[in-house]
Amino acid sequence: MIGRRVFVVHGLGLAGLPAWAHHGWSSFDQTRPIYLEGRAAKVAWRNPHAELELDLAADLKLPADLATRVLPAQAAAVDAQAVLKAAVLPMRRDRRWQVELAPLTRMDAWKVPEIKAGDSIPEPVPSNERHDRQALWQRLRSDGYLYLKGQLDRQVVTAFREYYFAALAPAGLIEPGSDPRMGVGQPGELDRGELRRILFDDIVPGEKYAALTAHPAVKGWFQWFLGDDVHLHKRKIIRHIRPGEAGIGTATQAHYDLVYLREGTERVLSMWIPLGDCPVEMGGLTYLEGSHHWAMAAERAGTLHLAQAITADLPALADRHDARWLLADYEAGDVVVHSAYLVHAGTDNVDTANRIRLSTDIRYQRATEPIDWRWQEHWSDEDGL
Ligand SMILES: O=C(O)CCC(=O)C(=O)O
Numbered sequence: 001m002i003g004r005r006v007f008v009v010h011g012l013g014l015a016g017l018p019a020w021a022h023h024g025w026s027s028f029d030q031t032r033p034i035y036l037e038g039r040a041a042k043v044a045w046r047n048p049h050a051e052l053e054l055d056l057a058a059d060l061k062l063p064a065d066l067a068t069r070v071l072p073a074q075a076a077a078v079d080a081q082a083v084l085k086a087a088v089l090p091m092r093r094d095r096r097w098q099v100e101l102a103p104l105t106r107m108d109a110w111k112v113p114e115i116k117a118g119d120s121i122p123e124p125v126p127s128n129e130r131h132d133r134q135a136l137w138q139r140l141r142s143d144g145y146l147y148l149k150g151q152l153d154r155q156v157v158t159a160f161r162e163y164y165f166a167a168l169a170p171a172g173l174i175e176p177g178s179d180p181r182m183g184v185g186q187p188g189e190l191d192r193g194e195l196r197r198i199l200f201d202d203i204v205p206g207e208k209y210a211a212l213t214a215h216p217a218v219k220g221w222f223q224w225f226l227g228d229d230v231h232l233h234k235r236k237i238i239r240h241i242r243p244g245e246a247g248i249g250t251a252t253q254a255h256y257d258l259v260y261l262r263e264g265t266e267r268v269l270s271m272w273i274p275l276g277d278c279p280v281e282m283g284g285l286t287y288l289e290g291s292h293h294w295a296m297a298a299e300r301a302g303t304l305h306l307a308q309a310i311t312a313d314l315p316a317l318a319d320r321h322d323a324r325w326l327l328a329d330y331e332a333g334d335v336v337v338h339s340a341y342l343v344h345a346g347t348d349n350v351d352t353a354n355r356i357r358l359s360t361d362i363r364y365q366r367a368t369e370p371i372d373w374r375w376q377e378h379w380s381d382e383d384g385l
Pocket of ligand 1 (some may be wrong): 251252257272285345346359361
């Protein structure tokens with residue numbers, strides 16, 4: 001169910017993706033090409049033209065190398081390089097665009113693989129809202145999450161990734177002799193006893209993890225956002241998922257956090273931090289759009305979910321609520337803050353380069369509000385929560 005991010009230049013091919021507005025070539029103005037990038041929400045891969053509905057990326061920008069990209073040969077006499085050079089971002093800010101692509105015969109000739117409708121991306125907070133607390137609160141209430149791109153310095157995150165995998169190398173987690181920053185998994189059995197010892201005795205209670213999770217870009221951000229003294233729950237979770245560790249019981253199943261935190265305030269906020277780049281194939285965190293509304297309504301009505309996951313069948317849950325799963329190509333430094341009511345889940349790591357998905361999830365709240373006492377010890381796999 002992982003979708004592809006597609007990009008098109010309206011009017012001419014890019015990476016074999018020529019596209020033009022609904023009116024066809026006759027009304028296409030080659031002097032005013034626009035660049036679009038996003039996720040395909042709906043696709044009709046059919047003759048005479050493939051069509052798609054594209055949800056524009058919120059962080060849309062022109063790629064630096066756009067003008068020099070190689071284009072497939074054109075039948076029509078078009079100065080492809082000039083078109084790419086002239087491409088600009090659209091003036092209109094419509095989120096969804098209808099795009100008509102070339103006939104399938106031409107797409108085949110250009111070896112463009114079929115585009116499939118995929119998951120949608122969570123919308124990153126636009127830069128003009130990043131320092132506007134009121135706008136952020138409004139967004140959190142309406143979407144249930146704040147996707148803060150580049151909140152942490154990339155170096156800070158990759159240094160922790162390196163530390164983590166170097167520390168766990170003796171347990172056989174990574175390919176011997178490989179760069180720990182890459183986190184390339186070693187196929188085969190691990191020394192599970194050694195892994196648990198290093199993880200729970202050294203890393204979880206260690207200084208480096210404490211520094212990362214209380215970093216000014218994390219703790220300082222919560223202080224500013226919550227406008228108060230803050231409390232970081234001591235129970236902080238680090239998860240690594242090796243490629244191939246697929247199937248029920250591996251990726252985090254769909255749940256919302258409050259079911260595990262009911263002894264404290266419902267206003268506790270989680271922060272999910274990918275520890276390294278986490279493109280969709282590495283199994284990032286996915287959010288069920290709008291689910292905080294029904295989860296909150298259920299809690300208010302007293303029809304509480306038990307302290308357990310809702311399901312591992314993500315498509316069925318989305319169907320049941322007629323909602324989309326949101327999933328992004330997260331980059332080192334990005335974080336997502338989510339409400340305790342928003343349903344989320346992990347996806348399978350199917351990375352062909354064998355990179356391990358590493359992330360942490362931590363919880364902050366106002367120090368003055370009720371604190372769930374059960375979360376005030378370091379995380380261990382035996383804490384029963
Ligand atoms: O990283 C994951 O797979 C799960 C994270 C999570 O449950 C959370 O951030 O609350």
